[in-house]
Amino acid sequence: MTQMQDDPLALDRQVCFALAAASRSVIGMYRPVLAPLGLTHPQYLVMLSLWERSPRTVRDIGQALRLEPATLSPLLKRLESAGLLTRQRNREDERSLDVELTAAGRSLRTKAELVPAQIVERLGMDVAELERIRDSLTQLLAASDG
Amino acid sequence: MTQMQDDPLALDRQVCFALAAASRSVIGMYRPVLAPLGLTHPQYLVMLSLWERSPRTVRDIGQALRLEPATLSPLLKRLESAGLLTRQRNREDERSLDVELTAAGRSLRTKAELVPAQIVERLGMDVAELERIRDSLTQLLAASDG
DNA sequence: CACAAATGATTAGTATACTAACTAAATGAC
DNA sequence: GTCATTTAGTTAGTATACTAATCATTTGTG
Incomplete structure (x- = not known):
């Protein structure tokens, strides 16, 4: 009933605010979960991409x-400075940079495997609900990414 | 069926990745919608908070x-440099900084009112679906923010 | 009332994240 | 085959965003 709830500019109505704040x-x-692994969150995502496939080019990871x-x-x-990967030019196409896990990078995976469960536990949310949210976000990403 | 889909570390399974990428x-x-207003997205959010109430302290906005x-x-x-607000110490508590809209800051609201519709149109998604996602994100924020 | 503790904002330092400009290498048109 | 175009990364510049440390003011305790 307040004017605020009818206002299209009300902060609490903005998807972009909910998205930015939740993110x-x-x-x-x-942060505290990844700190023992010596990783920031973006670095963790890069490692996830390399655990799926290594070597990959910068373009591919991007x-x-x-x-x-x-x-x-x-x-x-x-x-690379942390010793988790190597960077070297591709022999066949010198423009590309191959990014490849080191032994240390590969072995860090064991510790990383414990991360998702810790986060879910700290969130205290239903896994099925989290998966629903993830799928909605993937849909939103597709709509905004076009 | 692939090992990837069963892998808890698969990039596409991570809520955090969907969240970060969608955000x-x-x-x-x-960016292109706010550029004509001379605002970045975080600056736009600050302006939304001030259009709801002004003056407010830094703490309150935060x-x-x-x-x-x-x-x-x-x-x-x-x-402040852009001329949209003023910053001055609160008389009653000199630790606090009162942030207050200028006339230019208030009048920018007229242009900003056109923003949400432009975004929804560019997204090409159902408004009801967007509101569902927003509510899920608000829930996620509450769970992570505790 | 004196003084420790708490509070509000700023500063310093690090890490993202973007666009624009640049470099080097490979591709393609003629 | 040469040269314009495209492609892959890097660098420069700006703006967030965090933690930790600092400063100033206010509150609370004896």
Whole structure:
């Protein structure tokens, strides 16, 4: 009944605000969980992409994570400094950079396998509900990404 | 059937990835829409909070937007430089900083009122579906924010 | 009332994340 | 076969966003 709820500009009505705030908040939950692995959340996502396939090019990782190469470039250098991956030019196409896990990078996976369950537990939400939300977000991503 | 879909670390299974990617992608849609107003997306959210109530303290805005004062401080200075608001110490409590819209800040609202419809149109999604997603995200925010 | 504790904002330092501009390498048109 | 075009990454510049440390003011305790 208040004017606020009818107002299209009311903060609490904005999908973009709910999205931005939830994203920051959930990523914030990962911080203490990922700290023992020496990873930030974006770095964790890069590692997930490499555990699925390695080596991959910067372009390929960027397409998987929807990140610009300009964002990935320094991020990958930090992971290289941490000893988790190597970066070297592709022999067949010198423009491409192959990013490949090191032994340390591969073995970090064991610790990472414990992460998802810890997050779900801290969230205290139903897994089925979380999967529903994930699917809605994937749909939203497709609509905005076109 | 592939091992990937059973893998708890598969990128496409992560709520956090869907959340981060959708957030960046949707915020990216706002960029061309907000550019004519001279606002970034976080600045737009600050303006939404001030159109609801002005003046407000930095603390108060931070609680509404779930942003740290350290994030808001430089952001508010930019909006002050843009002439959209003023910043001055509260008379009754000199620790607090009152943030108040200027005439230019108030009048920008007219242009901003056209923003939500433009985004919905570009997304091409059902408004009811978007509201469902927003409510799920609000729920997720509450679970992660505790 | 003096002084420790708490509160509100700022500053410093690190890490994303974007666009735009640039470099180097490969492709394609003629 | 040469040269314009395209493609892959990097660099520069700006704006978030966080934690930790700091500063100033206010509150609360004895």
